[in-house]
Amino acid sequence: MSLLEVRNLRVRFETARGWVQAVDSVSFDLDAGESLALVGESGSGKSVTAMALVSLLPRPPAVIETGEARFDGRNLLALGERELRRVRGREIGFVFQDPSTSLHPLMTLGEQLTEALRVHEKVSQRVARARAIEALAEVGIAEPDARVDSYPHELSGGMRQRALIAMALMCRPKLLIADEPTTALDVTVQAQILELLRELQRRHGLAILLITHDLGLVADFARRVHVMYAGSIVESASASELFARPAHPYTLGLLRSVPTLATSLEHPLSTIPGSAPDPTKSVHGCPFRPRCGFALASCESSRPPLLPPLGLQRAAALLSAQGSRRSACFESARVAAEART
Ligand SMILES: Nc1ncnc2c1ncn2[C@@H]1O[C@H](COP(=O)(O)OP(=O)(O)OP(=O)(O)O)[C@@H](O)[C@H]1O
Ligand code: SF4
Ligand SMILES: [Mg+2]
Structure with missing residues (x-):
């Protein structure tokens, strides 16, 4: 317990x-x-x-x-x-x-x-x-x-x-x-x-x-990190997994806005465009959609649940002793692949 x-x-x-x-x-x-x-x-x-x-x-x-x-x-x-x-x-x-x-x-x-x-x-x-x-x-x-x-x-x-x-x-x-x-x-x-x-x-x-x-x-x-967006946890992983392979576009955006020694004029810091949704309005579909560079039309129709990243389950289970990596994104495998490039 x-x-x-x-x-x-x-x-x-x-x-x-x-x-x-x-x-x-x-x-x-x-x-x-x-x-x-x-x-x-x-x-x-x-x-x-x-x-x-x-x-x-x-x-x-x-x-x-x-x-x-x-x-x-x-x-x-x-x-x-x-x-x-x-x-x-x-x-x-x-x-x-x-x-x-x-x-x-x-x-x-x-x-x-x-x-x-x-x-x-x-x-x-x-x-x-x-x-x-x-x-x-x-x-x-x-x-x-x-x-x-x-x-x-x-x-x-x-x-x-x-x-x-x-x-x-x-x-x-x-x-x-x-x-x-x-x-x-x-x-x-x-x-x-x-x-x-x-x-x-x-x-x-x-x-x-x-x-x-x-x-x-x-x-x-x-040891573990939970990333929150608009009141919900959108990604959950061990710190090492999260930094090595973020599986939610919001986490990827946050990581790219962290200053590092490699930040320079050629590789400037990026920021996440737009702003969080108005918390008084109920959101249809994925709450990150208006700011998301990975969004597809299907992201508008339902809210992505917080689940082991699709296509990454096996790797995640191998990587994490608890196999408890989660991402609330329909395109998490694509995000993780881009994060490595
Ligand atoms: N007393 C309050 N009355 C009305 N809304 C509130 C109140 N306290 C918090 N909120 C709202 O709840 C939401 C979450 O606020 P919270 O303070 O948890 O944010 P946070 O993630 O801690 O942000 P920060 O990094 O600025 O501290 C926000 O939309 C905020 O406006
Ligand atoms: S579900 Fe769609 S809109 Fe939401 S974060 Fe993933 S790709 Fe972006
Ligand atoms: Mg606070």
């Missing part, structure tokens, strides 16, 4: 413009100690998926239409607020995009780090402070005994993000959800934070759900 099993999650929002289908039939598994990435453009439903798992969506306007999220055997979506409070912070930790909005400006790091401990565990102030110093040291903050009394504005962006990771891990959760944890940071610091997450994962057997719009970040980080 996986640590987290998400099945058929559908979330929509009631807005002045009508219903917004933010997450549409999302399913995935995450094993204990595993790293998984949800990748996609802005608005594709990554954060709403993560927030729905731990009931952090404002309801209304959000409505969870269907779905199950089994975490350690319990359906998170059916838990009451008291049980959820136990799970949040204690069993599932979070790191969000912008450290400046996630840390309280008027509280010291020590006060913020020990808050979760005081809520979840009955420990003395002395023990809590010692644990906070230990946690700051673990995330690589120098002079943690002094830093524990610092205010957020006294730290650099990278240090604030480290402090947030320390905070998320105070109660030693089994799962860390990191939603764009490095977006606000410069490239060097980004790499350091990802390396820190990898190290913490190895040391504590932590499962990590990494959410990012940047496919370039996940290559060395996640």
